[in-house]
Amino acid sequence: MPNLGMRVRTPTYPPNRGDQVDEFQQLCEVQSDKATIEITSRFKGTVHQIQFAPGDIVKVGETLLKMIVNGSQVVPHDSLASSPDIQPGADTSTSPSREGNAPRGSLSTPAVRHLVKQYGLNIDDIQGTGKDGRVLKEDVLNYAARKGLLQEPPSASEENVGQVELEGGKPLLDPQFYEDKRIRLRGYQRAMVKSMTLAAKVPHFHYLEEINCDALVQLKASFQKENKDHDVKHTFLPFLIKSLSVALSKYPLLNSSFIDETNEVILKGFHNIGVAMATEQGLVVPTIKKVQSLSILEITKELSRLHEMALQNRLSTNDITGGTITLSNIGAIGGKFGSPVLNLPEVAIIALGRIQKLPRFDDDENVYPSSTINVTVGADHRVVDGATVARFCNEWKSLVEKPELLLLHMR
Numbered sequence: 001m002p003n004l005g006m007r008v009r010t011p012t013y014p015p016n017r018g019d020q021v022d023e024f025q026q027l028c029e030v031q032s033d034k035a036t037i038e039i040t041s042r043f044k045g046t047v048h049q050i051q052f053a054p055g056d057i058v059k060v061g062e063t064l065l066k067m068i069v070n071g072s073q074v075v076p077h078d079s080l081a082s083s084p085d086i087q088p089g090a091d092t093s094t095s096p097s098r099e100g101n102a103p104r105g106s107l108s109t110p111a112v113r114h115l116v117k118q119y120g121l122n123i124d125d126i127q128g129t130g131k132d133g134r135v136l137k138e139d140v141l142n143y144a145a146r147k148g149l150l151q152e153p154p155s156a157s158e159e160n161v162g163q164v165e166l167e168g169g170k171p172l173l174d175p176q177f178y179e180d181k182r183i184r185l186r187g188y189q190r191a192m193v194k195s196m197t198l199a200a201k202v203p204h205f206h207y208l209e210e211i212n213c214d215a216l217v218q219l220k221a222s223f224q225k226e227n228k229d230h231d232v233k234h235t236f237l238p239f240l241i242k243s244l245s246v247a248l249s250k251y252p253l254l255n256s257s258f259i260d261e262t263n264e265v266i267l268k269g270f271h272n273i274g275v276a277m278a279t280e281q282g283l284v285v286p287t288i289k290k291v292q293s294l295s296i297l298e299i300t301k302e303l304s305r306l307h308e309m310a311l312q313n314r315l316s317t318n319d320i321t322g323g324t325i326t327l328s329n330i331g332a333i334g335g336k337f338g339s340p341v342l343n344l345p346e347v348a349i350i351a352l353g354r355i356q357k358l359p360r361f362d363d364d365e366n367v368y369p370s371s372t373i374n375v376t377v378g379a380d381h382r383v384v385d386g387a388t389v390a391r392f393c394n395e396w397k398s399l400v401e402k403p404e405l406l407l408l409h410m411r
Contacts, residue, residue, distance in 0.1 A: 249292065
C-alpha cells in the first residue's frame with residue numbers, strides 16, 4: 001500500500017501529556033479514505049510525548065505518542081499500520097530515559113510546524129502560549145525574532161488586517177478576504193474522486209420510471225401508528241429496499257459485478273444494498289448486508305444505525321464495503337430525479353426522487369391526487385441491456401404499488 005497519510009481525530013476524552021493511561025484505553029481515532037479506526041493503548045503508563053495533534057496528517061509508520069512504562073522507559077506507542085484494515089501496532093523497542101530529562105511534547109498545527117521548519121528551528125525549544133502549551137504562530141515568530149532570524153514580529157494591530165476603514169469610520173472587508181482558497185480532498189471525498197473517475201469510463205444506460213406510492217403512504221402510516229418502540233422511526237426507504245431485494249431475486253443480473261480484466265460477470269448471492277448518504281465529510285455509501293434475509297423492521301433498525309454512525313464519522317470498513325447495488329436517496333434532500341453514476345464494480349445504481357402529490361387520471365379520465373416517486377435506474381450498458389432494466393423496474397414497481405404482493409415472496 002502506498003505510504004498515504006491518515007487524519008488524527010480526537011476521542012471524547014483525549015489523553016494529554018502526563019495523564020495516566022490504562023491498557024486498552026482509547027487514545028485517538030485515525031481516518032483514512034476508507035474508514036475510521038480506533039487506536040487503543042497496549043500499555044499501562046504515563047503519556048510522555050504526543051507527536052501529533054487532532055487534525056494532523058500522519059504518514060503510515062509514524063509514531064503517534066510515547067509513553068513512560070514502569071517509571072523510566074519511554075515506549076514509542078501505536079505507530080500506524082501499513083493498512084487501515086489492520087489494527088495498528090507499535091514499535092515495542094524501548095530506550096531508557098528519565099522523565100525529568102525528556103524533551104517536551106509540543107502541540108501545534110501542521111501550519112505552525114511548517115513555519116518552524118522554514119526557520120530551521122526545533123519546535124521543542126519554543127514555549128507555547130496556547131491551550132495546554134500549544135505552540136502558536138505568534139510563539140514561532142517571537143522566538144525567531146529573538147534568535148535574529150526575523151525582524152521584530154508584527155504587532156497585534158498590524159496582524160489585524162481583517163478589515164480596513166473608509167472615511168467616516170465604516171469598515172470594508174479586506175480584498176484579501178475574496179482570494180481563492182485551495183482545499184485538499186481527503187477521506188470520503190478523495191475516495192469519491194477515484195471511484196467517479198473510473199465510472200466515467202463506463203458506458204451508462206439510464207431508465208426513468210414513475211411509481212404510484214398511495215398504498216406505500218398508507219402502509220407507512222399504519223406502521224407508525226402501531227409502533228410501540230420509540231427508538232424506531234418508520235420511513236418509506238426500508239420498504240423500498242426490501243421490495244427491491246425481492247425484484248433482484250427475479251432479475252439477478254442487476255445484482256452483479258463486472259470484472260473488466262477477464263470479461264466475467266459475477267452474480268452475487270447476497271443482496272448487499274448500499275445507501276448513499278451525505279455527511280460533513282463527504283458522500284459515503286454504507287451497506288445493509290443480506291437484505292433478502294432481513295425483515296422490514298430489521299432493515300429499519302440497521303439503516304438507522306448506519307445513518308447515526310455516518311453522521312459521527314464512525315463507520316467501520318465492514319460497513320462501507322461489500323455492496324452489490326446502490327440506492328441514492330436524493331429525494332431526502334429535495335430532488336425529483338437524477339442520473340446516478342455507477343459505484344463500480346456494481347452494474348446498477350438507483351436514484352430515488354422525493355415523493356410528491358400530483359394530479360393523475362383514473363381509468364374513467366377523472367382527475368385524482370396521487371403520491372408518486374420518480375426512480376432512475378443507472379446500469380452498466382456493457383452488461384445490462386435496456387429491456388432487462390425495464391422488466392426489472394416493472395417488477396419492483398408492482399411490489400411497491402401493491403404491497404400485498406410482497407407477502408407472496410416473504411419467507
